[in-house]
Amino acid sequence: MFEVETSKLLLMEGERKEAEAAVPAPEAALVASARAGDREAFARLYDMYAPLVHGVLLARVPYDEVGDLAQDVFLVAFRKLGSLRDAGRFGPWVAMIARNRATDFHRRARATEELREEVAHAGGREAEAAEALEIIRSLPEAYRETLVLRLVEGMTGPEIAARTGLQPASVRVNLHRGMKLLRERLGMRGRGV
Amino acid sequence: MSDYLWDKTGEADKDVKRLEGLLGEFRHRPRALELPAEVGGHDISQFRAPRLFRPAWLAVAAALLLVVLAGALFVLRRGAAGGDERREQKRREQNQAATRDQQSAPRQAPSSLVVEPGNDKTAPGVDQVAKRNERNGADVRDEQIGKGGRALKDESSARQAVSRKPEGLQDGGGVASKRRGGVTSAAFSPKERDGDAGGATPRAVGESAPLEGRRLEERRRLAKDDLMYALRLTGIKLKEVQRKAQKVDGWKSAFDEQKPKQVTGKP
Numbered sequence: 436m437f438e439v440e441t442s443k444l445l446l447m448e449g450e451r452k453e454a455e456a457a458v459p460a461p462e463a464a465l466v467a468s469a470r471a472g473d474r475e476a477f478a479r480l481y482d483m484y485a486p487l488v489h490g491v492l493l494a495r496v497p498y499d500e501v502g503d504l505a506q507d508v509f510l511v512a513f514r515k516l517g518s519l520r521d522a523g524r525f526g527p528w529v530a531m532i533a534r535n536r537a538t539d540f541h542r543r544a545r546a547t548e549e550l551r552e553e554v555a556h557a558g559g560r561e562a563e564a565a566e567a568l569e570i571i572r573s574l575p576e577a578y579r580e581t582l583v584l585r586l587v588e589g590m591t592g593p594e595i596a597a598r599t600g601l602q603p604a605s606v607r608v609n610l611h612r613g614m615k616l617l618r619e620r621l622g623m624r625g626r627g628v
Numbered sequence: 629m630s631d632y633l634w635d636k637t638g639e640a641d642k643d644v645k646r647l648e649g650l651l652g653e654f655r656h657r658p659r660a661l662e663l664p665a666e667v668g669g670h671d672i673s674q675f676r677a678p679r680l681f682r683p684a685w686l687a688v689a690a691a692l693l694l695v696v697l698a699g700a701l702f703v704l705r706r707g708a709a710g711g712d713e714r715r716e717q718k719r720r721e722q723n724q725a726a727t728r729d730q731q732s733a734p735r736q737a738p739s740s741l742v743v744e745p746g747n748d749k750t751a752p753g754v755d756q757v758a759k760r761n762e763r764n765g766a767d768v769r770d771e772q773i774g775k776g777g778r779a780l781k782d783e784s785s786a787r788q789a790v791s792r793k794p795e796g797l798q799d800g801g802g803v804a805s806k807r808r809g810g811v812t813s814a815a816f817s818p819k820e821r822d823g824d825a826g827g828a829t830p831r832a833v834g835e836s837a838p839l840e841g842r843r844l845e846e847r848r849r850l851a852k853d854d855l856m857y858a859l860r861l862t863g864i865k866l867k868e869v870q871r872k873a874q875k876v877d878g879w880k881s882a883f884d885e886q887k888p889k890q891v892t893g894k895p
Contacts, residue, residue: 474663477661477663478661485656485658485659486655489656490656493654498654502659505656506659506661506662509661510664513663561653563650564650564651564654567647567650567651568651568654571651583651586644586648587651587652587654588655588656589648589652591635592634592635593635607634610633610634611633614633614643614644617647618643
């Protein structure tokens with residue numbers, strides 16, 4: 436029993452190292468340059484973290500709104516970059532801004548019904564994709580963000596862990612359980628996904 | 629769990645592959661970041677929250693405010709205690725002056741207050757005066773005690789028990805109490821303290837007037853009791869002040885423990 440626990444811990448440690456290896460090294464330097472007013476550096480940060488912000492927002496708000504909201508998130512990040520204390524944690528920080536922005540969006544606007552109407556009018560593959568996305572959004576928060584980042588944005592588990600600041604083991608569990616729930620719900624609806 | 633879901637290695641999961649293809653439509657499409665011109669070129673650190681409104685500073689300011697308030701409260705309480713002492717001092721001075729006046733008065737007409745054994749007509753009136761004086765004295769003591777609490781009340785009742793005079797001496801006690809106005813002070817002249825009443829030695833007094841000698845002894849005892857009482861009262865007050873000072877120290881240490889810690893790494 437003890438050996439099994441130890442091997443699990445070693446596996447998790449290996450995953451953590453793997454995740455750390457996936458972290459882009461110049462992130463802190465880019466943050467420092469952007470703080471000094473270097474727009475190029477911030478543009479590179481945007482390129483690196485735009486899929487993450489997009490995925491975080493897509494797990495919470497309608498697809499049509501995601502693009503504009505992502506721009507807002509990066510604008511806020513650029514303005515408040517001075518308040519980021521650990522320059523190496525830009526990813527978790529900007530993801531948190533995105534989550535807060537999505538919450539603000541739901542407080543102010545009631546646009547989710549419109550998306551459902553769009554889904555109803557769309558046909559074929561598009562409708563199927565929209566419905567799958569809707570089902571993912573109905574999953575618990577911990578699963579839906581991880582699944583969107585994996586299935587929509589195409590990130591691997593270690594990349595998700597590195598960008599969001601989550602433990603690789605947690606990401607792995609979330610992916611596994613989320614996928615299981617997704618399969619069940621898609622099967623219940625009679626879809627042949 | 630398939631490795632494909634985790635890191636896209638190994639045999640591809642059919643469902644996962646299909647969902648990837650299906651949901652890929654919603655994937656992020658690179659789009660140029662539009663930053664407003666006025667934001668660029670400035671030091672971004674200027675967008676930090678004003679230093680005055682950061683939580684750590686607010687916590688420190690609140691702690692300082694509380695310490696100042698506690699200090700002010702302590703000083704005010706201490707001033708009030710000092711005021712009590714001053715009032716007591718003033719009363720003592722008044723009593724001393726009254727005692728000096730009274731010292732000559734008994735020589736002129738003390739006999740009217742002296743109860744002769746077996747004199748039933750005057751005894752009840754004198755008793756009443758003595759009891760009233762005792763009550764007044766107890767009231768004044770209770771007032772002086774103030775917040776002394778139960779312990780002081782007990783002490784006051786004990787003091788009353790001590791100050792009760794034996795039969796036949798109530799007139800003397802009444803006079804003494806009246807002279808002192810029921811206030812805790814040893815308001816006797818040096819002559820009386822030495823037992824020298826009216827130029828006669830105690831033995832002479834005892835021989836010539838045993839009643840007078842007993843009265844003097846009783847007065848001496850009362851004076852001693854009064855002195856002890858005053859000392860106890862002062863001790864209790866000192867303890868109260870000490871306790872309050874310790875309480876203030878406790879608050880200070882509590883504030884020191886609650887100093888905010890800096891949290892890093894979170895947005």
